[in-house]
Amino acid sequence: MSFPLIVFYVLSAILLFSAFKVVTAKNPVHAALWLVLAFFTSSGHWLLLQAEFLAIALVLVYVGAVMVLFLFVVMMLDINIEKMRAGFWQHFPLAATVGLIMVAEMVLILASPQAHLAGYEAAAPLAADASNVKVLGLQIYTTYLMPFELAAVLLLLAIVAAIALTQRERKDGKYVDPAMQVEVKAADRLSIVKMAAVRDEPVINETNEPQA
Amino acid sequence: MLQNYFPILLFVIVGLMVGVGPIVLGKLVSPNRPDPEKLSPYECGFEAFEDTRMRFDVRYYLVAILFILFDLEIAFLFPWAVVLKEIGMFGFGAMLVFLAILTIGFIYEWKKGALEWE
Amino acid sequence: MEFIQGLLGEQAGLVVWTLLKIVAIVAPMMLAVAYLTLAERKVIGYMQLRIGPNRVGPYGLLQPIADGVKLLLKEIILPAKSNKALFIIGPILSIAPALAAWAVVPFTDTLVLANIDASLLYIMAVTSMGVYGVIIAGWAANSKYSFLGAMRSAAQIVSYEIAMGFALVTVLMVSGSLNLVEIVNQQGRGMGGGSILSWNLIPLFPMFIVYLIAGVAETNRAPFDVAEGESEIVAGFHVEYSGMAFAVFFLAEYANMILIAALTSLMFLGGWLSPFPASWGLLGASGFIWLALKISLVLFCFLWFRATFPRYRYDQIMRLGWKVFIPVTLVWVVVVGAWMMSPLSLWQ
Numbered sequence: 001m002s003f004p005l006i007v008f009y010v011l012s013a014i015l016l017f018s019a020f021k022v023v024t025a026k027n028p029v030h031a032a033l034w035l036v037l038a039f040f041t042s043s044g045h046w047l048l049l050q051a052e053f054l055a056i057a058l059v060l061v062y063v064g065a066v067m068v069l070f071l072f073v074v075m076m077l078d079i080n081i082e083k084m085r086a087g088f089w090q091h092f093p094l095a096a097t098v099g100l101i102m103v104a105e106m107v108l109i110l111a112s113p114q115a116h117l118a119g120y121e122a123a124a125p126l127a128a129d130a131s132n133v134k135v136l137g138l139q140i141y142t143t144y145l146m147p148f149e150l151a152a153v154l155l156l157l158a159i160v161a162a163i164a165l166t167q168r169e170r171k172d173g174k175y176v177d178p179a180m181q182v183e184v185k186a187a188d189r190l191s192i193v194k195m196a197a198v199r200d201e202p203v204i205n206e207t208n209e210p211q212a
Numbered sequence: 213m214l215q216n217y218f219p220i221l222l223f224v225i226v227g228l229m230v231g232v233g234p235i236v237l238g239k240l241v242s243p244n245r246p247d248p249e250k251l252s253p254y255e256c257g258f259e260a261f262e263d264t265r266m267r268f269d270v271r272y273y274l275v276a277i278l279f280i281l282f283d284l285e286i287a288f289l290f291p292w293a294v295v296l297k298e299i300g301m302f303g304f305g306a307m308l309v310f311l312a313i314l315t316i317g318f319i320y321e322w323k324k325g326a327l328e329w330e
Numbered sequence: 331m332e333f334i335q336g337l338l339g340e341q342a343g344l345v346v347w348t349l350l351k352i353v354a355i356v357a358p359m360m361l362a363v364a365y366l367t368l369a370e371r372k373v374i375g376y377m378q379l380r381i382g383p384n385r386v387g388p389y390g391l392l393q394p395i396a397d398g399v400k401l402l403l404k405e406i407i408l409p410a411k412s413n414k415a416l417f418i419i420g421p422i423l424s425i426a427p428a429l430a431a432w433a434v435v436p437f438t439d440t441l442v443l444a445n446i447d448a449s450l451l452y453i454m455a456v457t458s459m460g461v462y463g464v465i466i467a468g469w470a471a472n473s474k475y476s477f478l479g480a481m482r483s484a485a486q487i488v489s490y491e492i493a494m495g496f497a498l499v500t501v502l503m504v505s506g507s508l509n510l511v512e513i514v515n516q517q518g519r520g521m522g523g524g525s526i527l528s529w530n531l532i533p534l535f536p537m538f539i540v541y542l543i544a545g546v547a548e549t550n551r552a553p554f555d556v557a558e559g560e561s562e563i564v565a566g567f568h569v570e571y572s573g574m575a576f577a578v579f580f581l582a583e584y585a586n587m588i589l590i591a592a593l594t595s596l597m598f599l600g601g602w603l604s605p606f607p608a609s610w611g612l613l614g615a616s617g618f619i620w621l622a623l624k625i626s627l628v629l630f631c632f633l634w635f636r637a638t639f640p641r642y643r644y645d646q647i648m649r650l651g652w653k654v655f656i657p658v659t660l661v662w663v664v665v666v667g668a669w670m671m672s673p674l675s676l677w678q
Contacts, residue, residue, distance in 0.1 A: 003341075004214060007221075029469060033416075036462070047217060052448050056455045057287050064458030065283040068465070068488060069276035075469050076272065076481075131447045133508055134298075137291030141303040148306065151288065152313040155281050159317035162277040163326045166270045177328070179649065219348050219444040220433045220452075226352050227429035230360075231422030231578055235406070238574025242405050272485055275648075279488040282656070286495035289663070290451060293502035296670065297677070304667050311664065318656070327652040329645035 008048055015041040028074040036067045052132040274326055285314055351443055355432055363584040364394035370633050377637040404573035409471055412570065416470035421571070421578035424463025428585040431456045435592055436511045438602045438618050448508045450498060453593065457548075460586065461487045467579070468567035479566025482556055482644060489651035490547040496659030497541040500534055500666045501597045504677045514601035516677075518616070525607040525614075529600040533669075533676060536662055538598040540655050542631070545590035547647065549583060551632055553639035554647055587632055588625065595624035 018037040025031040039062045046055035110117060140148050292299075292307050299306075321327055368383065368390065375382025383390035408414055434449035436442035446452060461484050468480020502508060505516040517529045531538055547554040558566040568579045595601060602621040608614045642650070670677055 027413075029413075029416075033466070048214070050214065052446070053291065053451070056448055056451045060451070060455040060458055061280070061283055061287055064455060064461075064491075065276075065280040065488070068461060068484065069273065069280060071462075071465055072272055072276050072481075072484070075465070131294075131507075133291045133294050133448055133451070137295035138298060140288075141292055141295070141299050141306045145306055148288070149309055149313070152310045155284060156313050156317040158281055159278065159314075160320060162274060162281075163321060163324050166274045166277075167324055167326055179653070182646075216444050216446045218344075219352070220430070220446070222345070222348050223352050223433035223443070224426065224430045226349070226356060227426035228422060230356060230429055230581075231425040234402075234574045234578055234581075235418060235421065238402055238404075238406050238577075242403055242573050244405060246407070248410070272481055275485045275489060279492065282492040283495070286492065286499065289496075289499045290502065290508070293499045294506055294508055296503050296667065297506050301671055304671050307667065308664065311660065315660065318660075322653070327649070329648045 004048055008045070011041050011044045011048070015045070029071065032067065032070045032074050035070070036063055039063050039067065050132070053136055054132075271329065278321065278326070281317075348443075352433075355443065356429060359429070359432065359585060359588070360581070362588060363581055364398065366584050366588065366629065367397070367580075368394050369629075370636070373630065373633045374637040377634070398577070401573055401577040406573040406575050407570070409473065409570045411472045413470040413472070416466050417570075418575065420463050420467030420470055421575050421582070422463075423466060424460055425578050425582040425585065427456045427459045427463075428582045428589060431589055434510065435589075436514070436596070436601070437621060438616070439511055439515060441618070442511060445509070445511060449510045450502070450508045450513070450597075453589075454495065454498065457586070457589070458491060460582070463579075463582065464567050467571070471567075471570035473570050475569045476567045479558065479569070483550055483567060486550070486554065486556070486644075486647055486651070487548055489648060490544040490655070493540055493651060493655035493659050494544040494548065496656065496663055497537040497544065498597070499663055500537045500659075501530060503663070503666055503670060504530065504534070506677075510596050510601075514596055514603065517600045518603050526600070526605040529603070530598045531600070534598065534662075534666070536658060538594070540659055541598065542594055542628070544651075544655060545594060546632060546635060547651065549586045549590060549632075551583075551587065552636035553642050555641060556644050556647060587629065591625045591628035591632070592621075594628050595621055599624045599628075 015038055018034045018041065021034040022031050022038060025034055039058060043055045043058040043063075046058060109115060288310065289307070292303065296303060371393075372382040372390070383393040386392040386396045408417060431453045433444045434442065434446055434452050436445070436449075464483045464487070465480050468476045468478075468483075471477075501513060505513040507513060507516070519528065526532075546552075550558065568576055571579060600620075601624075602618055603616045604610075604614050604620050606614045669675060
């Protein structure tokens with residue numbers, strides 16, 4: 001067995017175990033962290049397929065960004081996990097059956113002669129300095145220009161949706177815009193008034209009443 | 213290409229070991245004398261008032277979501293930047309359109325006050 | 331290498347040889363971290379008209395070792411209601427990425443452990459995982475201060491990562507490669523013939539400033555250290571940590587500082603290239619010593635910032651990240667792109 005193949009099996013074992021823990025973990029934070037491990041291991045799989053850029057981008061985007069959001073959400077909302085998990089084991093047999101049927105279907109399709117799996121050759125090992133990123137870049141911005149621009153529109157949509165869902169004005173905020181604070185000049189806050197150095201005439205109180 | 217990643221695999225393992233080693237060593241060498249006061253969470257001498265895992269300002273989620281979106285944008289910029297000299301003016305124009313669309317989103321964020329902290 | 335392979339067989343020999351190389355990077359790293367803590371106290375001491383630690387060893391040179399031994403002998407407290415396993419995993423997850431990123435950092439044009447093509451992307455991905463150590467530690471400790479500190483810190487780290495990413499994009503544009511060796515070599519080819527004039531520092535100066543400041547914010551250093559904010563949330567995410575578990579966080583923070591300094595030197599300050607033209611003989615020769623000097627210079631700036639600037643308020647930090655750095659970097663990406671497309675391009 002070659003070294004990459006050993007790595008493949010080790011990664012697969014970790015991936016399956018962590019994916020299983022994602023659904024069975026009692027604590028949602030634990031589940032999210034197992035999912036992080038699952039993403040990380042699957043990026044290892046992509047690396048084994050020599051998809052260097054995609055593997056690292058998976059870590060960068062999913063592990064480094066998406067899962068941070070997930071963790072924020074599960075840490076900061078008091079999710080009553082007991083209530084949500086009630087009936088988990090009760091429905092487990094049904095879910096397991098559905099899952100098994102799906103696996104069986106996939107095996108049937110992939111193992112059928114029409115799939116020609118044996119016809120595909122393994123990818124030739126790339127040279128040590130082969131650049132995945134360059135090849136990808138030359139394709140995305142020329143051949144696949146339209147999907148690329150559509151991705152921008154999708155991202156724009158996501159920005160607008162995220163803001164529409166979460167944005168609300170606070171009435172009790174004592175907020176001061178830091179931009180305004182930064183722009184303040186000394187002259188706005190302090191005015192120096194020139195006064196003549198003279199003493200007022202003493203006022204003579206004629207009625208002799210005590211002064212306040 | 214894969215042979216280049218082998219040292220990285222080892223390095224990640226060594227990095228984990230550098231974290232695990234001192235803590236295990238510390239556990240072995242240092243005393244362990246727990247008492248209830250020592251183990252209670254620090255709250256300036258008071259007993260803890262309520263559960264720590266409280267609800268949080270929705271702004272933190274918004275920052276995390278916006279971060280994902282911009283991170284994706286950067287992921288798109290990386291291959292572009294690498295091949296910019298090859299794809300020339302056409303590629304530059306493609307990215308200008310991409311950035312222009314996202315700048316609309318950024319301006320929307322700004323105007324809606326999604327970037328304010330209060 | 332052949333000797334070890336002959337001794338242990340080809341496969342095992344390769345593993346042992348690589349491990350030796352890794353130790354040759356990690357051990358000096360740890361030493362550098364230890365003495366950076368001493369340098370910090372000394373530098374800030376002198377800036378504030380004190381002399382800093384001077385009791386342990388000559389000029390206080392053994393102080394980091396004494397600190398290490400003290401931390402080793404202190405009890406590691408596991409808070410009562412904490413999540414014990416995650417509490418211990420927190421510091422480990424913060425040091426592992428800080429070290430793993432060093433796997434692809436080149437020290438000279440030939441001396442690099444793993445010369446992968448996408449080394450810069452790898453570093454970005456690995457360092458973006460550092461935020462997990464902070465979040466997990468803050469949450470696992472079950473203390474309000476640590477939770478608040480962790481949330482602040484996480485939001486701050488992710489905000490500045492965007493500005494950092496855009497700054498990196500401009501570097502990639504001019505060098506046309508994600509490989510750090512290639513990025514440095516490209517800086518030696520400009521019109522200054524490898525001297526300071528051809529470094530990225532000059533044409534990308536605004537990005538250099540953004541990257542440096544974002545680097546300070548990413549490592550939660552003063553003046554952006556609201557995550558620790560000892561005057562309001564005592565010590566932030568690691569308030570419940572003690573002994574070696576705390577020491578590991580400390581190591582991670584300083585290892586990250588050195589990493590940021592190294593990346594700044596490689597991407598903007600010409601890495602191992604000499605600031606003088608190659609024709610100046612020994613002074614113009616490139617070598618690791620120049621990289622070390624540049625890293626030290628950037629690290630000195632980190633310490634200098636801490637000694638001089640008052641702490642930023644949290645809303646000001648977020649404003650600087652989102653409303654100043656991101657627009658500036660976005661505009662500069664377009665400016666550099668247009669510059670490269672124009673006949674005035676420096677990077678043909």
